[in-house]
Amino acid sequence: MSTVAWVVAGLCLLPITQAELPGPDFRHPVRHHQGNEQVALLGAAPSAALVRPNDVGRLPALGWNSWNAFNCDINEEKFLTAAQKMIDLGFKDAGYEYVNIDDCWSIKDHRDEKTKRMIPDPERFPEGISGTANKIHDMGLKIGIYSSAGTKTCAGYPASIGYETIDAEAWAEWGIDYLKYDNCNVPQNWTDECNFCVPDADNGSLDYINGTCMDDGNYCPPDYDWSKSNTAKRYQIMSDALLAQDRVILYSLCEWGHAGVQYWGNTTAASWRSTGDINTNWDRVLEIFNENSFWGHYTDFWGHSDPDMLEVGNGDSMTPNQWRTHFAMWAAMKSPLLIGADLSNVTDEAVKIMLNKPLLDFNQDPVVGKPAMPYKWGTNADWTFNKTYPAEFWAGRFQQGVMVLMFNPYDATKEKVADFGEIPGLEKGASYKVTDAWTGDDLGCRTGSVLANVGAYDTAVLVVGEKCYGQGNRVMERMGEGFIGRDFTA
Template identity: 55%
Template sequence: MYLLITFIGVLTFSHSAHALVQKDGVGKLPALGWNSWNAFACDVNETKIMTAANEMVNLGLKDAGYEYVNIDDCWSVKSGRDSTTNQIVPDPTTFPSGISGTASSIHALGLKIGIYSSAGTETCAGYPASIGHESLDAATFASWGIDYLKYDNCNVPTNWSDTYQSCVPEPGSSYEGPFPNGTCPAAYYSASHPAAPSNYDWSTSNTTKRYDIMRDALIAQNRTILFSLCEWGQAEVWTWANQTGNSWRMSGDIDPSWSRIVYILNENSFLLDFLDFWGHNDADMLEVGNGNLTLEENRSHFALWAAMKSPLIIGTALNELSTDLVNVLKNKYLLAFNQDDVFGSPAMPYKWGANPNWTWNSTSPAEYWSGASQNGTLVLAFNPSGTALEKQIVWSEVPQLANGGDAFEVTDIWTGDDLGCVSNGINSTVATHGTAGFLVGKACQGTSQSTSSLVRQHREVRECAGLFGGDNKY
C-alpha cells in the first residue's frame, strides 16, 4: 500500500503539466507494431525486416492498427562510426539497401519504421551508441526516414551514473530478494549505490538528463519520431518520463516464460496511475508466439498488456505464427480498448481474488480487472493458478458498473458472442493461466437465466458448429 500511495502523489504533476505532445497525435495512444529482438536478437537483416513488414500486411495486422516495424540492436557496423561523417553506419552486408532504403520499402507498404540505439557508449550488444552524439544521430535517423526510436540503457559512462540507486523490485546479480510488499530492503542497496532520500526528485537525476538530451535532439528534427525509453524502470522513470518520451519501460526485460510474464504483470499493476494519453508504461515487447506458452497463456499475456494500455509490440516471426495466435493479436475488442481515443486510462485491478487487495505477489497477481471505454466496460477475470477455476464477476463490484443497474448487455471478447442482457454478474470456468473477458455495455432489463448456463450455452453452440476448435475453456 505504501508504494501505491507514493506513486499517486506524483501523478498530477507528471501528466497534467508536462506531457510530451507530438504532431499528428504521435504518441497519444500506445504504439502498435513489431520488433525484431524477441524473434531474432542479433541475427537481424533486411530480408527478415521486410518479411515482417509484408506479413503485417498479409495477415491483416496493418488493417487491425499495427503500424511500426522496428529494427532492434545489431543493425550497424560494429567496429565504429564513419571516420569522415562520424555517423553510425548501417551494416552493408545485412542491410544492403541501407536503413534509408529499408525505410522507403516499409513506407511504401503504408507502414512506419523504427530504429534502436542506447543512451551509453555502446548498445547492449556492443555496437556504436548515441551518448555524446545525440544531435548527429537524431538528424541521421530523421534523414533516413525513421519514425520511432527505441532508446536503451546499456554501457552508461561512470560520469553519467546516478548518485542514488532506485528500487526496481526484481531479482538481480547483487540481490535476489525478497521484496516485501514490492519494496527494496536495505540489503538491496550498497555504499556505492545508496538509496535516495525520501524526498529526492528523480527528474534531476543523470538518467533523466541522458534521456532528455535525446528527446531534445529528436524534437529539433523536421520529422516526428516517437520516443520509446528503454531504461528498465530505473530512476523511478514513471514519475518523470511523461515529459521526456511517449512510453517508458517499467521493468527489466521480458522473456518467453510464464513466470516472467506474470512477474511483470504484478509489477505494473501497482504503477497504472502513472499513464494516460501521451505517455504509457511499457511492460515490454510481446512474447505471443514464442517459447512454450499455451494458447491460454498467450491470450492472457495479450489481454492484460492491452488492458494495461502498454504499447503492443509483437516480437515473433510473423511468417511462422499460427492462425490462432494471429487472431489473438487481432482481437478487435482488446485493440479497441487499448487504442481508445476518448478514455486514456488503463484497466485496473478492482479485486485481487486469491489474495487480499493490494497484495504484492509475483506468482499470483491481481485477478479481476476493469476499465472504461467508448464501447463499454472491459472486464477481465484472470486465473493465475495451476488448475481451472470458476471465476465470478459481480456487477456491483466493478467500479464502472456499481451504480449503473443490475443488468447489462454483454459480449464475450474471445468468441464475439452476444450474451444478451445479463443480470447481477457472470460466472465462467477459466482454464489454468487463462483469462475470461467481457465487454459490458448499456444497462438493460435483466434475464432470468443463470449467467453460467448462458455462457455455457453459447460455447456449446459454437463447438457444435465447429467454430471453437474443441477449446471450451478460456
C-alpha cells in the same frame, strides 16, 4: 468502495478511490511541441505529457520488433518479410504500423570518421537504413530503429551518448519514425548518485517484501526528485535532439524501470519501460505483469508504461491460454503492443489472439486514455505485490462500455465471478448486455454478475455494455475458448 493505497517499489504511496478507477474525465496536462514552440496546459496529473504532431504517441504504439525472434541475426530481408506478413495476416488493417529494427544494425567497431554518424552494416542493409525505410514506407508502414543512452549498445555496437544530435539528424534524414533507446554501458560520470528500487529479478532485486527492496542498495529517499537524476538527463538530451528535427519520431525509453521513470517519463517520451527484459518463460511474464500492474495511474494519453514486447507466438514454451492472458493484460494496461514473434512461422492461434478486436479497441480507444486497473486481487489481499499471483480482477472504461478481465493464475480451471457491485462504473444488481470479447458471442442481459469457469492460466474478457431493462439472465452456453458458462442466480 473505501480508499486504498498503492504500494509501488516501497517508494510511492498513492491513495486513490475506486471512483477514480478508471475514468474518461481524468486528463494529464500536456506539453505541446510544434517545432521549437512549447505551450503548457493546466491540469492535475503526475507530470506534463509530451505531445507531438499528428497524434504520434497519443495512443500505445502497435507494431513488430526484431529482437525477441532474431536477436542480432538480422538483415533487410527479414524486415521486409515481417512488413509483408503484417499486411498479409491483417495486422496492418488492425492498426499495427511500426516495423522496428533492434540492436546490431550498424558497423560494430567504429563510426564514420568524417560525419561521426553510425554506419549501417552494408551486408545486412545493402542500401543503408534509408533504403530499407523507403521500402517499408512504400508498403504503408513505418520504421523504427534502436540505440542506447551509453557508450555502446547492449550487444556492443556504437551507441548515442555524446552523439545525440548527430544520430537524431541521421535518423530523421533516413526516414526513421520510432526510436527505442536502451540503457546499456552507461559511463560512470552519468550514473545516478543513488538508486531507485526496481523489485525485478532481471535487475538484481531479489530481496524484497511486497515490492519494497530490503537489501542495502544505496536507495534514494522517498522524496528524491528523479526528474533531476542523471538518468532523466541522459534521456532528455535525446528527447531534445529528436524534437529539434523536422521529422516526427516516436521516442520509446528502455531504461528498465530505473530512476523513478514513472514520475518523469511522459515529459520526455511516449513510453517508458517499467521492468527488465521479458522472455518466453511464463514465470517471467507473470513477474513483469505484476510489476507493471502497480503503475497504471501514470498511464494516459501521450504516456504509456511499457512492460516490454510481446512473446505471443514466439516459440512453444507458453500455452495458448498463457498467450491470451499475456496479450489481454498488456492490451488492458494500455501498454505498447510490439509483436516479438517471427511472423513467417507464427501460428494461426497466436495471430487470432493478437488481432482480437475488443482488446485492440480498448488499447487504442481515442476517447478514454486511462488503462484498466485492478479492482480486486483474488488470491492475495488487495494491493499485494506478488510475482506469482498478480491481481486477478480488472476493469476499465472505453467507448463500448466497461471491459472486465478475470485472470486464473492456477494450473486448473477455476470459477470466477464478475460482481457488478464490485466493478467501478457498474451498479450493484443492475442488468447489462454482456459480450465475450474472445469469441464475440452475445451472452445476453446479465443481472448482478457474470460467472465463468476459467481455464488454467487463462483470462476471461467481457465487454459490459448498455443497461438492460426487464430482462433476466440467459443461459451462457459458451464463454470463450477455455471457458465454460452456466446458469446462475445473481
